[in-house]
Amino acid sequence: MATATETSTAPPTFAENHMNDVPSSLPSTSNPYQAAREALDRDGFVVLPASLFPTFDLASLRDAASTLTASARSGKWPYIRTLPKQFPPWPSKPGEHGIWGVQHLMHPLNPSHATFARSYFDAELLKYVSVLIGCSEEDLTMELYNMLVRPDGEFALRWHRDDIPPEASDVEELERLGKPGFHAQWNLALYDDASLVVVPGSHKRARTSFERSADPYEPNMPGQLVVKLQAGEVAFYNNNILHRGVYDPTKERMTLHGSIGTTLGSSERARNVLQHGVGAWAKEYDFEDFEPAMRERARAMREALVEMGKSSGEVGFYSKDE
Template structure:
């Protein structure tokens, strides 16, 4: 098991929460940028959005009518690092590439061994030069209540137990375990994860619901329910976040989102990769359309001095994503609906 307490918690539970990683000034700046960006997206002036009624990419691009007011029903805003977003992109870039978030991400992406790969790659501390820029989006309050189905981000609901194990990197011996959720305690080794995903709350947030430990096993019979919107599954947990709190979670933990239209929500939804993930991460990232603009990202607005270190980190992470995109080609989509 990992010796890092954060990695140990992520490996066991599938998520870990860090409280109050943002100071008051950072939180205020992000709220202002988020409010402007959300208003722009709802008016149809930012096309890269998640529209209500569709859960997974690709989402339709809104086509505002110049002669009438346009209101786009959204539950998310994509592409926060796209330079076409304007000044707000620099505010979001400081959060994504800053030490508060990436300090935790680097610890989670470190390793105590080779993760079962047998080649010794990626052992030990995760360095800046190991990091890959991935996704940075925002989840927002919809106009009407909206729910996501129970899902894993990179495993379709139709997957058999054997297919689930293959996608999750779980030895098939787990299938012979009376209680699959105990497989890690019995010494089974999952493949190493070369990414981490997170929600960073700008307002109080209780939208994310997870099944702790489900990232490390196939679904139980109770979880293979005909109704993908089942209001409750055994062992589910609501993740409660206060402004400035962040939850890192395995994107293949069994989870769903429940959005209350009466409660403000602006949560920065990001992921960070490790170079060891290579093409295995390409589909998860590139299906969101970042390949169309990432090579144009300009982080000069991050400035010099201490920000110069952050800028150099950002440019390196961007370049590694550009390289991944060039090497991967057409990656398709993980899920439909």
């Protein structure tokens, strides 16, 4: 979902990047939804405690995640993110380098699709999403639900903004950063995780001269912060905050990586979403196994995604890195 191209610069090790680890806190207020919105607006990210999402069943999610990850590593599940590629499109087989992500958790061919979908369409999660986007729940659009897993070898993502190319000028950056995001993006950690590295506040400004000239894998970006998550916690973050991922190949990782949009910005989100191929199967999903209220929500959000696909046509890819 980003726009940079591959580089031959070798990524630093996991240990070299875990510096300046500072916990994030949610402001104290009588309105937790507004507090989350204020923190996201101010810092570019916010960590919500697991206690806010009592219906998340971590044991079931871990079982489903483990089964699907095993299928992906063995080549039986074709929707994967392969090393050393950071951006889509990815091949359908792990190859010699293995994987770092599993795509399309809610695909109807996944036997555990309903387990993942229930967390994606969770009523409390959707309340936070609608407030963070600034729209009504009726305007929400189904987008993506993928999983970031322990890579099969040393791997890190470059510093990037998801929706702004690295060659953008200061003026171009500020112009894009001044526009609404029209979506909410989050990580739900099934195990303790410290892989996301951000520069707080960078979603509101152009890059500094140091950030522009820094190595793509710079291990000590000024002001960087490692977002530490305990199992069950949810980190929402602005996808145009300056960020990267640094992964420990020796530690289990299964982090659900989701995004939900709004019909108010379908044209702005089309390529970011549809380049992942979700449109190829979303219209087949009927949500029959869900309780009525969730089924109604899910179907409405699915229809909004299908409509996005119909009106957008061929969207291509933001990046075709080799």
